Amino acid sequence: xxxxxxxxxxxxxxxPYDQTCLEVDHLKKLLKNYTxxxxxxxxxxxxxxxxxxxxxxDLYIDIAQRLMxxxxxxxxxxxVVYGTSSHDSSQYQIFEPLVNxxxxxxDILDFDxxxxxxxxxxxxxPGMKVLYIPEEYIxxxxxxxxxxxxxxxxYAYIFGHGMIADAFRGKIKEPKKIDHTRKKAPIxxxxxxxxxxxxxxxxxxxxVHTEMINNVSYVGSFSxxxxxxxxxxxxxxxxxxxxxxxxxxxxxxxxxxxxxVTTCYGYNSSVFTSQDEWxxxxxxxxxxxxxxxxxxxxxxxNIPVGYENPEAFIKFFRDRFSSTNHINVEFSNGYTExxxxxxxxxxDDFPEEYKIFIDKNVPEEVKLSVFIKMKRGIxxxxxxxxxxxETNG
Numbered sequence: 001x002x003x004x005x006x007x008x009x010x011x012x013x014x015x016p017y018d019q020t021c022l023e024v025d026h027l028k029k030l031l032k033n034y035t036x037x038x039x040x041x042x043x044x045x046x047x048x049x050x051x052x053x054x055x056x057x058d059l060y061i062d063i064a065q066r067l068m069x070x071x072x073x074x075x076x077x078x079x080v081v082y083g084t085s086s087h088d089s090s091q092y093q094i095f096e097p098l099v100n101x102x103x104x105x106x107d108i109l110d111f112d113x114x115x116x117x118x119x120x121x122x123x124x125x126p127g128m129k130v131l132y133i134p135e136e137y138i139x140x141x142x143x144x145x146x147x148x149x150x151x152x153x154x155y156a157y158i159f160g161h162g163m164i165a166d167a168f169r170g171k172i173k174e175p176k177k178i179d180h181t182r183k184k185a186p187i188x189x190x191x192x193x194x195x196x197x198x199x200x201x202x203x204x205x206x207x208v209h210t211e212m213i214n215n216v217s218y219v220g221s222f223s224x225x226x227x228x229x230x231x232x233x234x235x236x237x238x239x240x241x242x243x244x245x246x247x248x249x250x251x252x253x254x255x256x257x258x259x260x261v262t263t264c265y266g267y268n269s270s271v272f273t274s275q276d277e278w279x280x281x282x283x284x285x286x287x288x289x290x291x292x293x294x295x296x297x298x299x300x301x302n303i304p305v306g307y308e309n310p311e312a313f314i315k316f317f318r319d320r321f322s323s324t325n326h327i328n329v330e331f332s333n334g335y336t337e338x339x340x341x342x343x344x345x346x347x348d349d350f351p352e353e354y355k356i357f358i359d360k361n362v363p364e365e366v367k368l369s370v371f372i373k374m375k376r377g378i379x380x381x382x383x384x385x386x387x388x389x390e391t392n393g
Contacts, residue, residue: 002125002242003034004075006159006249007235008046008204009221011087012067013060019258020060023223024067026256031074034237040075041125046204046219047083047135047161050091061094068095077112077124082134083161083204119148121155127242131196133160133188135205141186153198156240156247161204166190166212190216199247202236209233209251217249224257227298233257258295267304278313282320289326300330365389 012020034040054061072078080092092115116132123129131148138144148154165187190212193201201216209220209231217236224233234254240247263285265271271281289297301317303310314331321327356362356370365386372378372385 002041002128002238002240004040004042004044004238004240005034005235006044006046006202006219006238007222008161008219009048009083009207010045010067011048011051011221011223011225012064013051013054013058014225015223015258017059019223020063023254023256024063026254027067027222028070030252031070035074042077042079043071043075044159044202045071045078045080046159046202047081048087048204048221049080049083050087052087053091056094064091065094072111072113079113079124079132079159080115081132081159081161081204082115082117084135119145121148125242127245128156128240129154130157130159131155133158133162133203135162135185137183137185139181139183141188144186149192149196151196153196155197156199156245157238158193158197158201159203160188160193160201163187163205164190164193164203164212164216164218166216167206167208167210167218190214198245199240200238200249202249219251222254222257224260227260227262227296230260230262259293260296260298261292261294262298262300264300264302266302271301272304272307272313275316278316282317285321285327286324289324294326297327298330299327300332303331 012024015023050064082092095113116134118136119131119133121129121131131154133145133148136144162185166189190201194214194216197215199215203216203218206218207221207229208218210218212218219236220231220233221229222233222235224230232251232253234252234257236249237252238247238249265281271277285297285299288294299317301313303313307313310331317329321329357367363382363386365382368385368389369380369382372380
């Protein structure tokens with residue numbers, strides 16, 4: 001039985017320094033627990049180990065190196081599947097002296113460590129064949145991955161980083177027409193990945209832990225730093241039986257992740273019955289932040305249509321929480337929708353020739369060209385205006 005870990009989207013540099021240290025120390029303790037009796041057989045990092053490009057003097061670089069040392073000393077084999085280029089930014093070379101020169105200089109065993117930058121398969125351990133799918137920019141997905149994804153039940157695992165359409169509930173789809181003139185990141189579907197894998201397909205990139213059809217999953221990010229990701233954060237612990245060719249996984253929660261919570265007050269909430277209720281609700285929210293140790297509490301008030309003096313309601317809650325960074329208030333539906341409708345009506349009443357100036361889809365150089373013509377009667381093409389803007393910043 002092989003034991004391993006799959007974690008992704010650590011994004012070192014995204015969180016405040018102290019919080020990063022806290023969560024990395026927590027991960028180190030878990031690694032120590034997993035290796036009390038023996039090393040893990042493998043650890044796979046599914047991309048976006050870094051959040052952004054850093055200078056060597058950056059304190060986060062020190063964190064990145066120290067964590068990698070613990071990962072390397074916790075498993076026989078470590079693989080990093082390259083993630084989004086804007087995050088990883090070709091920074092993995094900082095580990096090359098550690099894994100290449102240090103073992104030779106100190107006459108110790110080499111680390112089995114590799115960065116996977118292009119799609120490839122590997123028998124990472126006897127009886128355990130895997131496929132790596134890093135994020136790459138390509139012309140034609142079908143052609144590029146044909147030799148790998150056309151094999152039915154070929155792999156014990158597929159480890160990747162990138163877009164899987166099924167996780168986004170129809171918000172993204174594979175393009176019907178392929179543009180062979182422009183490279184782009186591929187969009188996979190769970191079915192084609194599952195077809196080639198009899199074990200588990202595990203991906204990084206999407207920060208929300210998501211179980212899709214059959215055996216396809218996004219592990220989600222290790223940490224939490226925004227609303228909309230209230231689901232548990234962590235990583236997968238993996239078990240593979242090479243004799244029976246069976247894989248199992250369990251999700252390990254990062255208990256030190258910052259807590260972001262969203263709560264909503266609907267039309268029928270008692271908060272809208274009296275001004276006394278405003279103060280009662282405000283006190284409850286402040287107590288909840290302290291009692292539940294919340295880092296950010298987002299409060300959404302759905303103000304009913306026709307509610308008396310909504311401006312006073314909005315002002316009260318904005319003023320009440322203006323001195324705390326831990327509570328954000330938003331106002332939606334009824335009242336705000338009515339304001340949006342009225343704003344749209346005012347736009348519709350605009351003279352037709354002026355609507356171009358509030359259209360976000362119209363380039364600035366076109367708007368300026370039209371404005372100069374209207375006010376000065378001078379014809380200056382948008383191209384000339386754009387050249388002037390670029391030259392004069």
